[in-house]
Amino acid sequence: MTDTITATHTPPAGDLFSKFDDLIQTRETLLASGVEDPFNLVMEKVLSPTRAVCNGRETILLGTYNYMGMTFDPDVLEAGREALTEFGSGTTGSRVLNGTYQGHRECEDALKEFYGMDHAMVFSTGYQANLGIIATIAGKGDYVVLDIDSHASIYDGCAMGNAEIVPFRHNDIEAMEKRLRRIPEGAGKLVILEGVYSMLGDVAPLKEMVAIAKQYGAMVLVDEAHSMGFIGENGRGVCEEQGVIDDVDFIIGTFSKSVGTVGGFCVSNHPKFDIMRLVCRPYVFTASLPPSVVATAATSIRKLMHGANKRAHLWENSRTLHKGLTDLGFELGTKEPQSAIVAVIMPDLERGAMMWEALLKEGLYVNLARPPATPAGMTLLRCSLCAEHSAEEVQTVLSMFERAGKAVGII
Template sequence: MTDAGILPEDKPIDALVSASAPDLLSKFDGLIAERQALLDTGVRDPFAIVMEKVLSPTEAIINGKPTILLGTYNYMGMTFDPDVVAAGKKALDDFGAGTTGSRVLNGTYHPHKDCEDALKEFYGTDHAIVFSTGYQANLGMISTIAGKGDYIILDADSHASIYDGCWLGNAEIVRFRHNSVEDLDKRLGRLPKGAGKLVVLEGVYSMFGDIAPLPEMVAVAKKHGAMILCDEAHGMGFFGEHGRGVYEQMGVEQDIDFVVGTFSKSVGTVGGFCVSNHPKFEVLRLVCRPYVFTASLPPSVVATAATSIRKLMHAGEKREHLWKNSRKLHQGLRDLGFKLGTEEAQSAIIAVILPDQEQAVGMWQSLLELGLYVNMARPPATPAGTYLLRCSLCAEHRDEQVDQIIGMFAAAGHSVGCIPA
């Protein structure tokens, strides 16, 4: 006889587990088999690339050879900015490697407040809050603002962090067709009068690089009495006069209640944030679970972010160069005969759409062998049946690098048969 909860010493654990006990990972067997079949063809794993050395915002050593980077989201090239790197080194010396605590306990250091001050300066808002990642910023803000009994109305193509924020907060989720103002209006009109409503939009949608029709959507949301949260993760830095994002460029700054963003794109480090003018905003520091119950960013990280943000306020020339790069690459790929996600360059993201996984992987591998790294995307990150190579340009890409990239796409496309010879 044994005490409750104590295993008999003479029986191994596996002998006590029923032979019919389900393997909880068996639901992924199809994906495991598909991935293995792909690797058995001799291609490299597109989702396991290791950069042995990063030489600059636009170049790295991959597989022992110099490679142009066209899939990093390092839009403004701030990762190697001397002032940004120096700020991080100084904060590491002054404050150590980490805080080992939450922001509401021992995890708020001077660099955290300075970073929030930099955000308020950059966005011209009264309030700013910094999260440990951009994912947590959406998770925290959306789940805290809208809870049980409220409604969240979001674009069907919204980022995973937006969907997860909806589920964490237990609000009712209402999807509308991607970028459809008409469908947004129709679905808002069906909701109960007087119910709490939050419309979540993205300035730039990261898979195809298309932008939202924010003025029309904001007008519809306001007509139905909804609050608005706009994710500017892929718009911060190079959209708008001050680089605040698509919502600034389209003139709806005064109508957006909350703006969420990340430090892992144009800012060049890691972290997330939300800025707002809402008078009750500061209460979120006490009730937002992904803010309260996680360790704060290392001081060296927020110090680099603050320095980068302040430099982005005066980065007009870099913004112009990035837009020139984007238009040139988009036109060059269209001229070669590739199918792209947008008719014209709408952002720094250019999606090259392939008909199936075989051609997508073949193009991706061929480009890597030629010395170009891009992102390969497939379902469920993309719509069902959609395979693409996602290119993200950087303000530090030189003119001759963009010419090289177009040449590499031509060579790879011909070898794989994606474009006519």
Template sequence: MSDLLSKFDALAAERAGVLTAGVRDPFAIVMEQVKSPTEAVIDGRDTILLGTYNYMGMTFDPDVIAAGQEALAKFGAGTTGSRVLNGTYQGHKACEEALKDFYGMDHAIVFSTGYLANLGIVSTLAGKGDYIILDADSHASIYDGCYLGNADIVRFKHNSAEDLEKRLRRLPPEAGKLVILEGVYSMLGDIAPLKELVAIAKAHGAMVLVDEAHGMGFFGENGRGVYEAAGVADDVDFVIGTFSKSVGTVGGFCVSNHPKFEILRLVCRPYVFTASLPPAVVACAATSIRKLMHAHDKRARLWDMSRKLHGGLIAQGFRLATATPESAIVSVLMPDQETTVRMWQALLELGVYVNMSRPPATPAGVFLLRCSLCAAHSAEQLEAVLQHFERAAAETGLFRQAAE
């Protein structure tokens, strides 16, 4: 009998080889206690969290927690139903109203996760005979949305306006076209040149969807994302986002000014056939979103922390994925998987948690330690992080290895 899991044997062997070297499993970390947005207990040790996407530090905001506690007491633990059946509570509508106010858009739809938002919107918008044109480095949820639908998929080189235009020129002018972009790309922390890309898409008659999962909260005057900072809001048809980054809870959404947008509630399968978010979650999200409308000081602090971490690591001799700080993600390039794992473990033992990233999550041949800053990080924590990076590099011989 054929073993359906045998196709993963090579990956299992690779993982086993790493772990037999006395290394912790980077993908099986347990947070024994979470003390704040920036500190947790891991392996019994106080640890600075530098890999959580908790950009605006909203997970422990007192107003957010109070809203969740009140909704939990009034509406119970869950909805046990889809949004189109019994799963729409007052809180779901309030959350969508908060999103419309935050983005200045006419329509908002909330999904149970950010993954489902991309899966649902992408697969529903573009069907047979249509084309989806997407950046080659697009998130897995975007690719999965493409695969769930029936549209033809066209990839263009990462952040290349020239390649996007070349691909669009080859498509039938009368065909439906959806160009999908991301404000911030989560692996390298680089941002898309949205002004150029959106202009090209519109010149070729395409609709534009921008995923602002990692841009919401601190890009643009109102924190709406890179598309706002780039001044292309009037030319973007759909914005996708998530609650699991800057908002500080879980869920996903899409906002739009399209006059026919509401029909998506009846035809989008990952919306129709998924249980809705628990009342406490949407109450937390709505409160957090409304507070983010006035988070100018937090945005300024987050940018300051990003510049300091980026500059500090460069000064120590680390190679970073971007020449300048482009977002709250600072990715440190590593030469290979073994070195990446050893550096990751050395940092963890020193009391710093970062994300270890490798292909296929990253581009082919790219290994990195991904740092995600939080507006709640203190100057003392940032200084400790820089010291621990320097010490971890010395313990693992990273710079000596690079010199050889």
């Protein structure tokens, strides 16, 4: 019989993980308080766009970005099954090699029809769409003027392209113009905006911002990840809602929100856009989406064109939840509902985590968002509504928030 020796490993000098020590300590402190890990929830079974089994309990889903509830649409599922049977489980190659199947072209055709644009390019994720497009068109010596609350993928695209990053205060039209005014004459300029900002769910003043960008000769890219399918008469996003869809140069989006699957895209009317397929590294050097995924995406996109009734119901859900939480005494990220995201501001991370866990025990899942991802160091409980949430479910959600809020001492 041999003795079992448990070794304690001491990190070596120059440990590359030492930069994460503060975050590791914050996480350990949080878990030591007895709170369940809010960033490691397992869904044991997904029952519908609005329900799943978590910790053995049926739970209402209010943090999935499944805005239009397309994940269980019968036509979408059938399209995926047919493509899986006919074309197999994956492409095993890049789009520029063997990875372009008929389904990829059909998906891009659906996007062109949806937006009324000349060009569409599908990426393997929405993150890669931003990374690839931004890094390719804005390089060394160019300037990217962007909202300081821009998504991580936008910042990463700027870094990868090595462009000069010029941030401005969130949704501040005057601050954006000041930045543009200071850029050297003749330099390449790209203004990057988002239709809906994912943390607080607030909408950008695109009409004014796009007009100013054009006045200074800048190209404009708008990320519509959180507005596609829902905002605008035809679900084309804030660009459509504010009447600037024909004035922007690029619209970036994702399939992992309203479309209900995974992938990303860029649409554009620029006459030279097709060269991007040969020079955009995250497109050229990444395996393309599986045929079943692009089939579900194409089917979902075409159905979203006719989703007016769903959009109307989702707006009603958003207004009801926003008013109900305000009436209960919660502090929200926006004074009025602006999107399908309703952000509830927490006093701090510890009580935010306690509130998150209390809601989960009630049978409700929301997102716990913390710094540095959130603006102004806020801790948020981020609710994302779905067109498949019934009016009754929204009332149930409000009751859960009331009980949990009182139990934790937030209200």
